Amino acid sequence: MTKPKIAELVPTSFFSGQLRSTTIISYLSEPRAVRPGEWEIDMIATRILVDRTTGRDERIPFNRTFTVQAVEIPRSPLGKDAPLVEQKIYEVRSSGLQITKMVEFNSQQRR
Numbered sequence: 001m002t003k004p005k006i007a008e009l010v011p012t013s014f015f016s017g018q019l020r021s022t023t024i025i026s027y028l029s030e031p032r033a034v035r036p037g038e039w040e041i042d043m044i045a046t047r048i049l050v051d052r053t054t055g056r057d058e059r060i061p062f063n064r065t066f067t068v069q070a071v072e073i074p075r076s077p078l079g080k081d082a083p084l085v086e087q088k089i090y091e092v093r094s095s096g097l098q099i100t101k102m103v104e105f106n107s108q109q110r111r
Helices: 082-095
Strands: 019-029 032-035 038-051 057-061 064-070 097-104
Touching: none
Parallel strands: none
Antiparallel strands: 019 038, 032 038, 038 057, 038 064, 064 097
């Protein structure tokens, strides 16, 4: 079985603006060290999809375990003069962490 691409997971109506999406997080675990510079974090959440034309919403459990890794915080050579997309990339990396893996949360494995 091949891994789905992110674009295949997102409904096309989202890109047209017909569908809005938000995620409500109800629980985040304390980070668990996997190895030096790498941690796992469990998240229990609900993803809400709202059809803007009908007002109907769909609630989908979105429970995941993330593996994050410490990364060097990059510095943009252009600073505030950098293109917006480059500024956003540097902003995301400014935490010093990068998600390296995301899998379905399995509470049975955590006991």
